[in-house]
Amino acid sequence: MESSAEAISNLFKQKAELVSAVVTEVSSPGEAFLYSLDLCEKKDACQLLVSGCEEPLSKTAEDLCDLKQEKIIAAPGLTLHDRTELESLCKDRGIRLVTDDLHSHLAGIDVGLTYIDFGIAETGTLVVDSSDEDLRLATMVSEVHIGILPKSRIRKSADDLEKDLRTTMQSAPNYLAFITGASRTADIERVLALGVHGPLELHILLLEDN
Amino acid sequence: MQEARNLKEYKKDVDDALQNTFLRGAMDKFAVAYRSGRANAFAGMDVDGLVQEIAVIKDAAAADMEPLFAEFKKNAEKAGVKIHLAHTAGEANEIIARIARENDAKKIVKSKSMTAEETLLNHHLEAEGFEVTETDLGEWIIQLRGEGPSHMVMPAIHLSRFQVADLFTEVTGKKQETEIERLVKVARRELRQKYVEADMGISGANFALADTGSIGLTTNEGNARLVTTLPRVHVALVGLDKLLPTLSAALLINRVLPRNATGQGITSYVTWITGANACKAAPDNKKIMHIVFLDNGRRALAKDPVFSQVLRCVRCGACANVCPVYRMVGGHRYGHIYIGAIGLIVTYFFHGRDKAKNLVQNCINCGACKAVCAAGIDLPQLIKEVHALVQNEEGHPLTSLLLAKVLRNRKLFHTLLKSAQVAQRPVTDDSQYLRHLPFVFAKDHNFRALPAIAEEPFRNRWEKIKPRISTPRFKAALFSGCVQDFVYPEQLEAAVSLLSKSDVALAFPEDQSCCGLPVVMMGEKQAARDVARQNILAFHNGDFDYIVTLCASCASHLKKGYLKLFEDDGQMAIKARKFAEKVVPFSAFAHDVLKLESNAFEQSRIKTTYHAPCHLCRGLEVREAPHALIKSAGLEFLPAEEEETCCGFGGTYSSKFPKISAEILARKLDDAENTGADLLVTECPGCIMQLRGGAKKRGNKLSVKHLAEVMVKNMK
Numbered sequence: 001m002e003s004s005a006e007a008i009s010n011l012f013k014q015k016a017e018l019v020s021a022v023v024t025e026v027s028s029p030g031e032a033f034l035y036s037l038d039l040c041e042k043k044d045a046c047q048l049l050v051s052g053c054e055e056p057l058s059k060t061a062e063d064l065c066d067l068k069q070e071k072i073i074a075a076p077g078l079t080l081h082d083r084t085e086l087e088s089l090c091k092d093r094g095i096r097l098v099t100d101d102l103h104s105h106l107a108g109i110d111v112g113l114t115y116i117d118f119g120i121a122e123t124g125t126l127v128v129d130s131s132d133e134d135l136r137l138a139t140m141v142s143e144v145h146i147g148i149l150p151k152s153r154i155r156k157s158a159d160d161l162e163k164d165l166r167t168t169m170q171s172a173p174n175y176l177a178f179i180t181g182a183s184r185t186a187d188i189e190r191v192l193a194l195g196v197h198g199p200l201e202l203h204i205l206l207l208e209d210n
Numbered sequence: 211m212q213e214a215r216n217l218k219e220y221k222k223d224v225d226d227a228l229q230n231t232f233l234r235g236a237m238d239k240f241a242v243a244y245r246s247g248r249a250n251a252f253a254g255m256d257v258d259g260l261v262q263e264i265a266v267i268k269d270a271a272a273a274d275m276e277p278l279f280a281e282f283k284k285n286a287e288k289a290g291v292k293i294h295l296a297h298t299a300g301e302a303n304e305i306i307a308r309i310a311r312e313n314d315a316k317k318i319v320k321s322k323s324m325t326a327e328e329t330l331l332n333h334h335l336e337a338e339g340f341e342v343t344e345t346d347l348g349e350w351i352i353q354l355r356g357e358g359p360s361h362m363v364m365p366a367i368h369l370s371r372f373q374v375a376d377l378f379t380e381v382t383g384k385k386q387e388t389e390i391e392r393l394v395k396v397a398r399r400e401l402r403q404k405y406v407e408a409d410m411g412i413s414g415a416n417f418a419l420a421d422t423g424s425i426g427l428t429t430n431e432g433n434a435r436l437v438t439t440l441p442r443v444h445v446a447l448v449g450l451d452k453l454l455p456t457l458s459a460a461l462l463i464n465r466v467l468p469r470n471a472t473g474q475g476i477t478s479y480v481t482w483i484t485g486a487n488a489c490k491a492a493p494d495n496k497k498i499m500h501i502v503f504l505d506n507g508r509r510a511l512a513k514d515p516v517f518s519q520v521l522r523c524v525r526c527g528a529c530a531n532v533c534p535v536y537r538m539v540g541g542h543r544y545g546h547i548y549i550g551a552i553g554l555i556v557t558y559f560f561h562g563r564d565k566a567k568n569l570v571q572n573c574i575n576c577g578a579c580k581a582v583c584a585a586g587i588d589l590p591q592l593i594k595e596v597h598a599l600v601q602n603e604e605g606h607p608l609t610s611l612l613l614a615k616v617l618r619n620r621k622l623f624h625t626l627l628k629s630a631q632v633a634q635r636p637v638t639d640d641s642q643y644l645r646h647l648p649f650v651f652a653k654d655h656n657f658r659a660l661p662a663i664a665e666e667p668f669r670n671r672w673e674k675i676k677p678r679i680s681t682p683r684f685k686a687a688l689f690s691g692c693v694q695d696f697v698y699p700e701q702l703e704a705a706v707s708l709l710s711k712s713d714v715a716l717a718f719p720e721d722q723s724c725c726g727l728p729v730v731m732m733g734e735k736q737a738a739r740d741v742a743r744q745n746i747l748a749f750h751n752g753d754f755d756y757i758v759t760l761c762a763s764c765a766s767h768l769k770k771g772y773l774k775l776f777e778d779d780g781q782m783a784i785k786a787r788k789f790a791e792k793v794v795p796f797s798a799f800a801h802d803v804l805k806l807e808s809n810a811f812e813q814s815r816i817k818t819t820y821h822a823p824c825h826l827c828r829g830l831e832v833r834e835a836p837h838a839l840i841k842s843a844g845l846e847f848l849p850a851e852e853e854e855t856c857c858g859f860g861g862t863y864s865s866k867f868p869k870i871s872a873e874i875l876a877r878k879l880d881d882a883e884n885t886g887a888d889l890l891v892t893e894c895p896g897c898i899m900q901l902r903g904g905a906k907k908r909g910n911k912l913s914v915k916h917l918a919e920v921m922v923k924n925m926k
Contacts, residue, residue, distance in 0.1 A: 015475070052395035052402075056384030061403045103490040106406050106440070123476040133439065133488045140435050141402075158461045165482075166457055169422045172289035173485030173497075175439075180476050183432040185394060187348035187366050188374050190240060193394040196347055197401065198432030198479070 005151070008121045009206065012154050016124030019181030020194060021202040032113075032148045032205045033086045037093055039144060039203065040073055040111045050108030051143055051200055067107035074098045074105065074142060075113040076134035086113075102137035112142030112199070117168075118161055119154035119204075126179040126204065127161065129168055136175055145199040147179070150209040211358050212546045212557070212565045220568035225869050227539040233368050237537045238877070240367065242852070244531045247473025248582075260466050265586040267459045268522035271451075272512040278420040278453040279503060285423030286501060289485025294502045299329035299560075302504050306331060306412065306445055307338045309500050313443045315340070315409035319401075321427070321434035322346040323414025324362055324525055325449045325504055327547050328560055331412070342412075343404045345433040347397050354381060360541030362527035362549060363471045368540050401433070411437035415448040416467070416524070417460040418501075424484040425501065426460050428468065428477045435481055442492035445500045446483075450508045451521040457482075463524055463584075470584045471526040507559045516595055517559070522585035523552050529579035529589055534856045535572055538873045545569065551579035551589035558596045563603060570597045572867060574860035574874075575731060576824035591774065597733035606734065613729060613862075614737030620723040620744065624667075627696045631663040657872035658903030661697050668699035672718045675703060677710035684803065685754040687717040689745075689768065689793070691761035692724045693895035698916070701895060705760055705796060705918040711925060712804050721748035725764040730771065731862050742772050743782060746789045757792040758799050760918055762894035763861065765795040766829030795826055796918055797893055801835035806842060811924040813844035818920070819887035820847070821878065821901060822854045823894035836893055836917055843921045848885040855881070857892075859900035875904045882912060890914045 013023045026032045053065035075086055076099050083099060090097040098105060114135055118127035126147050130136035139145050155161050158178075168176055183198030194200055214220035227233065271278060283293045296302035310318065318340050320326065332353065335342045344353040348366035352359060354377055359365030366374075375388040378396050386396060413434050417426035425446050427434045438444050454460050468474040489497040512518055530536045530550025545553030546565040554573060558566035570593055579589040601610065616623050668690055686709065694702050709716055726741035745768070749757060759765045769790045776782040800806050818840055826832045840847045858864065858874030878901065882890045890905070890912050892898060902914035 019475075019478075050399075052399035055392055055396045055399065056382060056386060057396065057399050058382040058384070058403075061382070061399045064403045064406065065399065101490070103440075106402065125476055125480075131487060133490060136435070136439055140432060140439065158464075159458070162458050162461065166422070169419075169424050169457065169482060169484045172423070173487040174424075174482070175487045176482040176484075177435070178476065178480035178482075179478070180480075181478050184430050184478050185347045186430075186472070187346070187351070187364060188369070188390045188393060189236065189371055190243075190364065190367065191371075191390045193391050196394050196398055196431040196433075197345065197436055 008154050008156055009151050011156070012119050012121035012124055013206070014124075015121060016181070016204055019124055021124060021181050021204050023204045023206060025208065026148075026205045027208050029082055029148065029207070030085060032146070032207065033089055035205060036073060036111055036113050036146050037089055037095065039146070040071055040095055041093060043110055043144065050110075051195060064107050071095045072098055072105060072109045073111045073113060074102055074109045074138040076100060076102065076138050077114060077132060100134050102134045102141070106141055109138070109142040111144045111146060112138035113146045114138050114148070116147040116149040117153065118164065119149050120158050120161065120178070121154055122157045123180055125158070127165070128177045128179060130175045130177045131173065136177070139177065139179065140198055142199050143195075144201045144203065145179075146203040146205060148205045148207050150207045152209050211542065212569060214568055217568050217571065221867065224539050224543050224572070224867065227543045228869055228873055230540070232370050233540045234538070236367060237540065241531070241537045244473065248470065248528075251469035251473040251475060260462070261584060261586045264463055264466060264524070264584060265522055267454070267462065268585055269519070271454050271459070272518050272521040274455070275450055275453060275509060275512045278455060279450060281420040282418055282423055282453060285421065286485065287423075289423055290496070290499065291423065291486055292500045294500060295505065296502055297505045299504070299506050302329045302447060302502050302506070303331050303334035305502050306447065307335055307340070309443065309445055310335070310340055310410055313410065313498060315443055317404070317408045318342045318410045318412060319404050319408040319437050319441060320344050320412040321414070321429065321437040322349050322365075323412070323447055324548065325414050325447050326412065327359060328506065329447070329504065331447065343401070343408075345401050345404065345437055346429070346431060347394065350397065350401065351377060358542065358547060360549065361530060362525055368542065405436045405440045408441040410443040410445065411441040412445050412447065413437050415446050415452055417454055417463070418448050418452045419454055419457055419460060421456050422484055424457075424482050427481045427483070428464065428479070429481075430478045432479050435479055438481070438483060439489070440491065442489055443498045445502060447502050447504060449504050451523070466584045467524050467526050470528045470582065511559060517555075517592065519587050520552065520555050520559070520592060522587050523556075524584050526584045528582045528584060532578040532582045534576060534578065534858065534874050535574055535870055538870050544572065551593065552587070555589065555592045555596055558599070563600055566596065567600045567604065570600060574856055574858070574863045576856035576860065577828040578824070578856065581828045594730055594733065598735045601733040610732040610734055613732060614734040617724050617726065617729055618737050618740045620721065623723060627663060627667070627692070631665065657868060657907065658875065658900060659906040660903055661899060663696050664699050666699070668695045668702045669718070669720060671699060671703070675706055676718070677706060677716060679710060679713055679715045681713070682715035683713040684756065685715045686756040686758045686799070687719060687749060687752055687754045689722060689725070689749075689757050689759040689764060690718070691759060691764040691895065693899065694760055698895050698898065701760055701916040701918055704916065704922040705758070708800070708918055708922040708925060709758070712806065714804070715754075717752055717754055719748045719752055725767045727763055727767040727771065728862050730767070731860075739775050742775050742786070746772065746782070746785050749789055750785060755792065756794050756799060756803065757789070758794055758796055760796045760893065760916060761896070762795055762823035762826035762829065763896055765793060766825035769793040769830065795830055795832055795893065797826070797835040797839055798830070798832050800921070801839055806839065808842040808844065810926055811842060811844045811921070812926060814924050815844065815846050816889050817848055817887040818845040818889040818891055819850045819882050819885040820853060821850070821857060821882065821890060821892040821897055823892055823897050824856050826893055827854045836891070839917060839921060840891060844924045845889070845920065848887045850881045850885050852877075852881050857897045857900045859896045861896060864900065871900070875900055879904050879908065879910065879912070883910070888913065889920065891917050891920055893917045
């Protein structure tokens with residue numbers, strides 16, 4: 001019989017996939033890093049352009065596209081240990097790692113990698129305390145957002161998290177984000193299109209920590 | 211936006227909108243898709259219970275508006291936010307322009323805010339020389355086109371990919387393809403540039419939490435996150451109605467809001483901002499943050515005993531999604547800035563009588579909005595209340611006064627109907643229909659054949675056909691309603707025959723008159739009360755336990771409307787309640803009380819579909835009884851896809867907005883034809899008048915009957 005933690009984690013996976021998130025289980029942060037690097041390498045393997053830059057754009061928008069000339073992973077908010085490990089992996093593959101000053105990379109970031117504070121199973125939602133501006137931007141301006149979510153942090157509903165959320169919000173200033181699937185719009189003819197302002201893809205790595 | 215100066219101009223705008231085939235196609239698809247999307251999103255949830263909880267929370271928040279504002283202000287200021295309170299739309303715009311000037315901001319990015327639409331903020335800021343860019347894709351598109359939103363959640367639903375491609379070609383100076391995915395990418399890059407350059411971001415808020423001084427924002431695109439993060443200044447414009455005591459209240463609303471709006475369990479992003487956060491672009495690495503609360507009539511509304519419930523609205527847009535009139539004419543004609551049923555109401559309070567006076571007459575009273583409202587607002591009732599207010603302030607139009615006067619006097623009303631019967635003779639032939647429309651009808655009514663007034667009304671036939679039941683199982687009285695009494699007496703006769711075969715003793719109190727719904731629809735409240743009083747008294751002392759009516763609209767008005775009319779009138783309130791308790795629609799009586807089953811009927815197996823009258827399915831929540839009776843009566847039941855969508859009649863509505871009525875009817879008949887049925891059954895003479903007249907006009911083989919008629923035909 002499924003334990004209740006397993007049931008909640010399965011529900012989370014099912015709901016997140018319904019809103020087009022890619023959910024994968026990992027056993028260590030190192031595995032999550034490798035996943036992220038593979039994804040970054042595979043993404044648009046032949047070109048560095050960020051999504052949309054291949055389209056006919058106005059001059060000013062094109063100028064912004066020109067600013068990005070290499071593959072970039074942004075991973076703010078990592079522990080020193082994690083950061084060192086990821087740094088050496090990035091070096092091997094010729095990918096630039098950015099951990100702060102994301103404000104200078106608004107032209108585009110290929111992959112944003114962040115830890116996630118909580119998961120809400122009922123809706124497949126990630127909860128991220130994004131008070132740190134770099135962390136916030138990594139989840140917003142990246143083409144692909146990869147969130148590492150420790151399984152023990154998944155709750156059934158938002159109501160089950162209410163106390164934690166309240167405590168977080170009380171330590172003002174605070175910027176708390178619920179993220180469910182990729183950025184989406186249906187504003188033209190009600191046709192669903194992913195990745196309008198935020199990430200085009202959301203990958204969730206469920207980290208076994210029980 | 212409403213520019214029409216009078217009803218005539220408004221009708222012209224509406225008729226033009228009906229010619230927009232792209233809009234019509236898009237709306238039809240949306241109306242059908244929305245229904246199943248919403249049902250899936252709420253699967254397994256107690257929707258009514260949630261809606262009830264939201265109503266309670268929002269009512270309490272409206273009553274506590276002042277203390278909640280004070281608490282919010284205290285907590286947000288502690289967290290470094292400057293709080294403003296604007297009394298009017300103009301004042302809010304002024305405050306925001308001043309903040310921009312004081313911070314030397316030139317370029318502004320904005321995320322979607324209906325409140326900013328309400329104050330026409332962009333116009334103000336642009337006139338002051340600021341460059342404002344809407345970043346929500348739909349809002350950006352309509353901003354570039356110089357239009358207002360046509361839906362609260364999907365502001366550009368009225369536009370095609372071709373129009374968007376042309377627009378983007380103009381904006382970028384490069385030829386654009388019409389592939390939607392690519393157009394979205396173009397917007398992504400063009401707008402990314404705008405965020406980078408912007409000095410100030412303006413957002414709205416879906417929630418303002420007093421206990422932490424936080425605002426909550428729900429978006430799918432993620433633009434609100436960038437607007438509130440990248441520029442050094444952030445201003446949120448928030449209606450006072452968005453104040454809530456705690457996060458838990460907001461989480462509850464957020465369970466319903468996205469499901470009701472777009473059929474999503476949750477939007478892609480829900481963002482909670484508390485205080486002035488870190489911001490690299492700002493001088494001290496700290497965001498300059500202002501929140502401007504908007505009153506613009508909300509504090510007065512909160513104190514209004516009738517209208518305070520409009521502050522429950524969470525702006526999900528569902529009332530438009532299900533509205534048969536919105537579906538035909540789109541948001542630009544079904545609202546000023548706020549659209550849909552809630553728009554018809556709040557336009558009066560936020561934008562004045564002039565913008566509201568025509569709109570408020572364009573409600574068909576089908577109740578679809580009320581049934582879907584996230585906060586349980588009685589939208590059709592409030593629309594009628596606004597209409598009554600407008601009439602009291604502007605004077606009542608002659609037609610409305612005349613009808614009110616006539617209906618108050620039963621004898622005069624019935625005499626007029628009888629003389630109309632004589633007057634119509636030259637134009638009826640021997641058919642059931644008026645061959646040519648007599649002078650009282652304009653040519654616009656010609657979309658359906660109209661029935662003639664019967665030679666002998668039911669009330670004159672009653673003495674001859676009155677059944678004598680020696681040992682009755684039940685005692686009931688008939689409420690005929692005027693359409694069946696004077697136009698379709700055969701439907702009542704069918705019921706008399708069916709009920710007497712079932713050993714029901716029947717009475718027909720002669721002092722009964724029109725139920726009064728037509729005068730309610732015309733905003734004549736006093737006449738509505740007078741007519742209702744007359745009916746209640748006509749049935750007051752009779753020896754019967756049920757008042758059966760074959761007209762769904764009458765039934766719903768007698769059972770629910772009367773209670774509302776007399777809620778502040780002690781003596782009459784008691785009588786009205788006693789009266790209402792006895793009222794039962796025909797199908798509910800036949801199914802739930804008489805318990806008629808298939809052994810009472812011959813099996814004719816005629817292919818039969820059903821139209822659910824608005825006032826039966828939503829008004830009285832009678833849904834299963836007609837289905838069960840059709841099957842028991844030996845007919846083959848073929849359900850229609852949009853069974854519960856209005857037929858377009860709406861009583862006086864169809865004479866006020868005949869073209870809209872005709873279009874709604876066309877959809878309805880298509881839907882019935884698609885089932886392959888030969889017989890269309892319903893339970894309201896108004897619907898029958900509309901549907902039968904439409905089918906006749908189309909030369910359709912579909913026969914339209916009242917449930918009582920088809921049942922009695924097959925009864926053993």
